[in-house]
Structures are given as C-alpha cells and as structure tokens.
Amino acid sequence: MEKAKPVVTDYLRRHKKLWTRRQFKTICKVDYVTNNLAESFNNWIKQYKSMNLDDLMDKIRQLIMIKWNQRRKIGKKLDGFILPHIIKKLNEQSRELNLDVSECSEEVAEITLFGGSGFRFVVNLVDRTCSYRQWQVSGIPCKHALAFITALxxxxxxxxxxxYYSIEKFRGAYSALIPAIPDKT
Known part of the structure; x- marks a missing residue:
C-alpha cells in the first residue's frame, strides 16, 4: 500500500488514534461491532442464491417482511423500559465487580480496582460518562459505572x-409495514 497510495499510508500513520474504539464518536450507540454481518446474511439467503436476480430480490423482501412481523410480535410482549437481554447482561456483570467506589457526591465517583492498581476512572451519573469512555460509545453502563450505580x-x-436500547425504540424500529404484494411485477 505504501508504494501504491503513499498519501493514504501517511494519513493512517498520522491519525492512528482515530482507529481505536475508545476514540469513536458517541452519537451512534453500538453494543458490539461485528464483521459477521455479511456472513449471517449470506447464510440466511444461501438456499435462494441460484434464483434470478429479480426473484432473489423479491424473496429477500418477503423474508424481511416475515422477520419484521416476528419482531413486531416480540415487541408487543415486552414489558418494562429497557430490552430484557440488556438488563440481564448488566445484572450478570454487576455480580462480578471487583472495584472500589470512592464517592465525590451522589452523581460523581472515582472507581479503582480493589488493591489499588493506580488506574482510576471517573464516573458521572448525571452526564452518563466514564473516563473509560465505553459507556458513552455503547450507551450501556460500563463496569465502572455499574459499580457506582449498584453502590447507590x-x-x-x-x-x-x-x-436506544428501550422497548419503545425496538417497537418503533419494526412499526413500519413491509407491504405484501400479489406478485413481483
């Protein structure tokens, strides 16, 4: 790449910090980043790949229509404010914390590992921030924030x-109907 595109190589070297997850902008909430999306999609449609393009596209529309309807039905059954799998994950994580909470106030605290490793993270519950930045990037409290929250x-x-992880958002995401159509024409 250095020989073919020296400008790109130079840019990547000068801006290497932009490629770390902790430097991501916090506007987009993602619990994880996966590179298996294409593989999952291909696996989902693999039995239809031999179809003509127009038939394949119509089949994909139909599969998405069915999937959205299933998600709509799931959304109707959900109770509470946040999606259950997120709450379950946070409850599990909160049981395994080995962190010391030093409160500044009811909203701000310093979090350190028991035994004092020297690394300290500042958690602000009002701003929903942690100096570790995972909370801001994902929208889900990190272990430091969990330690403080569960100490209160x-x-x-x-x-x-x-x-972003609310049941209301989930329902809203699948509220639109993908129309049923009589034929592909």
Whole structure:
C-alpha cells in the first residue's frame, strides 16, 4: 500500500488514534461491532442464491417482511423500559465487580480496582460518562459505572441505559409495514 497510495499510508500513520474504539464518536450507540454481518446474511439467503436476480430480490423482501412481523410480535410482549437481554447482561456483570467506589457526591465517583492498581476512572451519573469512555460509545453502563450505580441505594440500572436500547425504540424500529404484494411485477 505504501508504494501504491503513499498519501493514504501517511494519513493512517498520522491519525492512528482515530482507529481505536475508545476514540469513536458517541452519537451512534453500538453494543458490539461485528464483521459477521455479511456472513449471517449470506447464510440466511444461501438456499435462494441460484434464483434470478429479480426473484432473489423479491424473496429477500418477503423474508424481511416475515422477520419484521416476528419482531413486531416480540415487541408487543415486552414489558418494562429497557430490552430484557440488556438488563440481564448488566445484572450478570454487576455480580462480578471487583472495584472500589470512592464517592465525590451522589452523581460523581472515582472507581479503582480493589488493591489499588493506580488506574482510576471517573464516573458521572448525571452526564452518563466514564473516563473509560465505553459507556458513552455503547450507551450501556460500563463496569465502572455499574459499580457506582449498584453502590447507590435503590438506583435502578435501567435508568442509566441509553434510550436506544428501550422497548419503545425496538417497537418503533419494526412499526413500519413491509407491504405484501400479489406478485413481483
């Protein structure tokens, strides 16, 4: 790449910090980044790949229509504010914490590993921030924020999860109908 595109190579070397997850902008909430999306999609449609393009596209539309309807039905059954799998994950993570919480106030605390490794993370519950930055990037409280939240009396974890993971957002995402059509024409 150096010989073919020296400008690109130079840019990547000068901006290497932009490629780390902790430097991501916090506007887009992602729980994880996966490179298996294309593989999953290809596996989903593999039995239809031999179809003509127009037939394949119509089949994909139909598969998506069915999938969205299934998700709509799931959304109707959900209760609470945040998606259950997110709450379950946070409850599991909160049981395995080995962190010391030093409160500045009811909203701000320093979090360190028991035994004092020297690394300290500042958590602000009002701003929903942690100096570790995972909370801002994902929208889900990191282990440092969880340690602080669970140290507070009667603090519900779901209050600190981004609205992106709400049941209302889930329902909204699948509320539009993909129309049923009589034929591909």
């Amino acid at each position: 009396p009667n603090a519900p974890i779901d209050k600190y999860v981004d609205f």
